[in-house]
Amino acid sequence: MTPEELQAARDRVVPDVVAGGLRVLFCGINPSIMTATTGHHFAHPGNRFWPVLHLSGFTPRQLKPSEQEQLLGFGLGITNVVARATARADELGPEEFREGGRVLSAKVEKLRPLWLAVVGVTAYRTAFGDRRARIGPQERTVGGARVWALPNPSGLNAHWTVRTMAEEYARLARTAGWDAAG
Template identity: 35%
Template sequence: MSKHARPPVLPDVLEPGLRLVLCGTAPSRISAARGAYYANPGNYFWRTLHAAGLLPQPLPASAFRRLPEFGLGLTDLAKHHSGNDDQLPADAFDVPALRRKITRHAPCVLAFTSKNAAQAALGARVAYGAQSVR
């Protein structure tokens, strides 16, 4: 079975015109098992979105499908795998698919939740922070 023949581990949360789309590498094993992005109770993702003013209140991971209400979206480079970056197969990242999604949905900003995701998507080493690539 090809890597694209099976369904994604977690669905994209994308629609046209979002102000910010967050892209990770792949869901963790806990997130995959729970069927929700950033579902590990020790992960600060949801609290950080609230603390940064992107959400009016912290959401539980199970409410990830509500993010477009707040102008936010989610995706991953590895849609068909889960686990730590060092556990993913070499061909797990689908950069062309990410580029198609971002072109189609045209968010104001694409941000990466990991340096590995940014480097894979941009094809070069990156420093933390805003990138010159558009």
């Protein structure tokens, strides 16, 4: 990608990978510039979402970002709290997260997934006004779905390794009665 192509992707909206009745809807913070450039969620090479998804048992093999549509066959989907692409999540303000939470609630109510898995506890806290939220299952529901806050798979999240993230994602998989066949 050229610097010009990357810059042109700023503020772009990347279509969700969704369908009605999903078992788990993964919700990122917002698309990266790389995601907006490619049109594929979690596309940055340093993002650990795809390996973690596989290692946790959600998929039978590690999918590539370009294979994101295959998630639907497993009852999985992807959306974001904030739709517009930025170079860094800290370019988003609290009001943008809160508005994203309102939009996400309506989307979840319409799609009716069993679980909403927010990959970024800080984004979840801000979007839903829950300052005490921790990684793991939440007491509240969003749009009728049970909620699980997961670690952000960004390579910038040095507090979590691929292994420890996969363990937390696997906790959700077990709680949801998951097997990789969907």
